Amino acid sequence: MKYVGEAPQEELATGEHPTRNRVARSILDHGPSTVSELAGRLGLTQAAVRRHLDALVADSVVEPREQRVYGSRGRGRPAKVFVLTDCGRDAFDQSYDQLAADALRWIARTAGGGERGEAAVAAFARARLADQSESYRRAVEQAEPARRTEALAEALSADGYAATARSAPNRQGEQLCQHHCPVAHVAEQFPQLCEAETESFSELLGTHVQRLATIAHGDGVCTTFIPRATATAEATATAETAATAETTDHASESTAGRNPE
Known part of the structure; x- marks a missing residue:
């Protein structure tokens, strides 16, 4: 400060x-x-x-x-x-918002604008998070499985995100809350920054996560839902069971009315 x-x-x-x-x-x-x-x-x-x-x-x-x-x-x-x-x-927040936004606009224009420009900004956002998340990865890997979201929150707080972890209201997982975002103003113009961060959290925690709210979109806090491992496993098992049943039904339909050999 x-x-x-x-x-x-x-x-x-x-x-x-x-x-x-x-x-x-x-x-x-x-x-x-x-x-x-x-x-x-x-x-x-x-x-x-x-x-x-x-x-x-x-x-x-x-x-x-x-x-x-x-x-x-x-x-x-x-x-x-x-x-x-x-x-x-x-x-x-002593950030250089205007400089960052100008740099990202230059990247988009240099890449050709339109979809190419958006893809270039997304590639930059992912590369930035890859470098930034190395310390997060170490913190998560050293933590017990039940404390990994909390460990990620502590690592984010060390980078100025004022993050906390808590149980989700439905008890089916946890919420990772970032009460501050140093790049919120830039992310308003370039949502690829938020998208890359969400992808990074998913990769770090080894599970699909869902972004519920972001400061960049006017919410008071960035909130990410992380499902419990058992909930994820149950969802996967349910999907596999449904797929197996569907395959069996198709097989039954294809042999219906045939005489056994």
Whole structure:
């Protein structure tokens, strides 16, 4: 983090207020948060948190949203959560978004534009992730099978993605949540970056994964669903059983009405 005078740049962007900065930082690290969650994490009263949130909203650093609910929703209105705006993320992200976007546009044009250009950008995104994921691979391979998603989250956090792993609501797998994305602004224009990352996660974890939400598309957090190994095995077994049954049915149909030799 670069500093200007005595205060971090991120503090200057959030009103030069240390506690207010802690509120914004907590949202960055943990994703969309309610007043109650922020108060618990920071050891503040809910009234104090609301006061800081009001100031952050006025400064366009955070914004309120209705909490997303995966699966069945209970009674009552969804809780209000607070998420970082693009301006808020910029306060924590010293990236060269414009330079990166210009470079990718140049790659696309040089490749001929159109589908060729898109393919060239996709190839770049995959090559970038291949280099970046070597440290992730080591972390995942050294972890016990049950901790591999958590190990990947820790490795991603070391690269600034503020990632966490948790059980999915349906208990059929896990959710890998990235509460920050250093390249979100560029990924808005070039979704190949998100697609390459999803492919990389699938390859690292050795299973098909599903991207549920991305910061680049306006969500508060990038969320990837990783099915449990047993669930994947059950799905594979079901598919194989169905394929075998279909083959048997076709064989029966082809011999129907024939006299045995």
